[in-house]
Amino acid sequence: MTVSSDLDRRFRAAASTLELVDVSYDVLETEIGPLLAAVTDHGLAFLSFDAHADERLESLATFAGSRVLRTTRGVELVRRELDEYFGGRRTIFDLSLDLRGLPQFTVSVLGELAKVPYGRTATYRDLAERVGNPKASRAVGTVMNRNRIPIILPCHRIVGTSGSLVGYAGGLELKEKLLRLEGAIL
Amino acid sequence: MTAVATSVPIFEVFYDEHKHEVLGYLRKRAGADRADDLFQETFLRALRAYDRLQHADHLRAWVLTIASRVLIDAFRRDGTPTSELPELESPEPDSPLESISDLTASLPPKERAAVTLRYGFDLDYAQIAAVLCSTEDAARQATSSGVRRLRKERSSR
Numbered sequence: 001m002t003v004s005s006d007l008d009r010r011f012r013a014a015a016s017t018l019e020l021v022d023v024s025y026d027v028l029e030t031e032i033g034p035l036l037a038a039v040t041d042h043g044l045a046f047l048s049f050d051a052h053a054d055e056r057l058e059s060l061a062t063f064a065g066s067r068v069l070r071t072t073r074g075v076e077l078v079r080r081e082l083d084e085y086f087g088g089r090r091t092i093f094d095l096s097l098d099l100r101g102l103p104q105f106t107v108s109v110l111g112e113l114a115k116v117p118y119g120r121t122a123t124y125r126d127l128a129e130r131v132g133n134p135k136a137s138r139a140v141g142t143v144m145n146r147n148r149i150p151i152i153l154p155c156h157r158i159v160g161t162s163g164s165l166v167g168y169a170g171g172l173e174l175k176e177k178l179l180r181l182e183g184a185i186l
Numbered sequence: 187m188t189a190v191a192t193s194v195p196i197f198e199v200f201y202d203e204h205k206h207e208v209l210g211y212l213r214k215r216a217g218a219d220r221a222d223d224l225f226q227e228t229f230l231r232a233l234r235a236y237d238r239l240q241h242a243d244h245l246r247a248w249v250l251t252i253a254s255r256v257l258i259d260a261f262r263r264d265g266t267p268t269s270e271l272p273e274l275e276s277p278e279p280d281s282p283l284e285s286i287s288d289l290t291a292s293l294p295p296k297e298r299a300a301v302t303l304r305y306g307f308d309l310d311y312a313q314i315a316a317v318l319c320s321t322e323d324a325a326r327q328a329t330s331s332g333v334r335r336l337r338k339e340r341s342s343r
Binding site: 001002003007008010011014015018020021022023057058061065066067068069070 | 194198205207209210222226239
């Protein structure tokens with residue numbers, strides 16, 4: 001017996017409408033390829049360049065709850081804001097974020113990262129100074145590298161002291177593309 | 187007590203693993219026309235109780251028990267006589283549930299479901315209430331009156 005895609009869709013929509021889901025996720029088709037987005041009742045918790053990052057959903061369940069379900073509705077707002085961003089019609093995201101489960105240092109670095117404006121860049125050392133720990137550039141680099149909500153938390157805007165792009169989870173080419181989109185580089 | 191309890195998978199994995207069998211079970215007993223609504227009701231009830239599951243043992247039998255409760259409730263609404271109500275799904279052979287299933291065969295459906303969920307699945311009353319679509323108090327009452335009835339039967343044998 002096979003569950004039709006229509007029945008499947010109706011169940012997922014009902015679960016979402018009745019607010020019985022702890023983590024809603026879906027794969028979003030975007031300008032830069034498929035992105036996996038996961039949303040809890042606290043906000044966007046996870047955005048991945050790897051559309052098959054299912055095992056990462058298990059780790060969200062440890063703090064958000066085991067009712068993890070793929071639904072279109074739950075990630076609708078993320079889909080819309082990303083569309084606008086890639087279309088050049090959005091420079092600030094209005095999404096609330098779920099940073100539960102992250103260490104305090106990571107949260108404060110990400111807090112400073114969020115303040116780096118659209119179309120601008122900052123260095124790893126800038127961020128380290130802004131969290132009051134000028135020698136922590138390397139640790140800041142690690143936080144950028146593990147950033148679980150890229151694009152929205154704009155780690156692509158963080159570059160080396162010499163202005164070199166250094167690295168990016170989605171690949172240097174993508175980092176360059178995002179900075180170009182924002183007009184930060186020509 | 188089981189030696190090692192397996193951890194509860196995310197709901198997506200659980201749903202994906204059991205959805206086809208649950209639909210088949212419901213179609214066989216309620217017909218293709220009604221099965222879709224009952225399918226939805228079954229997994230919504232499972233979802234309501236899911237975050238309180240302590241372990242992943244017997245998840246298949248658990249969801250089939252929910253499906254059988256959903257069927258019974260639907261037949262009740264239509265006024266189908268109790269004698270024609272479907273049997274609770276008997277769980278996989280050799281599981282500790284099998285004996286509970288035999289033991290409770292004489293109970294009225296609601297008490298049987300409550301006793302099975304409490305002692306076969308280790309669910310608490312809040313979880314049982316979600317399965318039975320009733321209150322926690324009603325779930326506790328159904329369980330204890332089921333147990334009382336079983337004791338009585340045993341002593342009169």
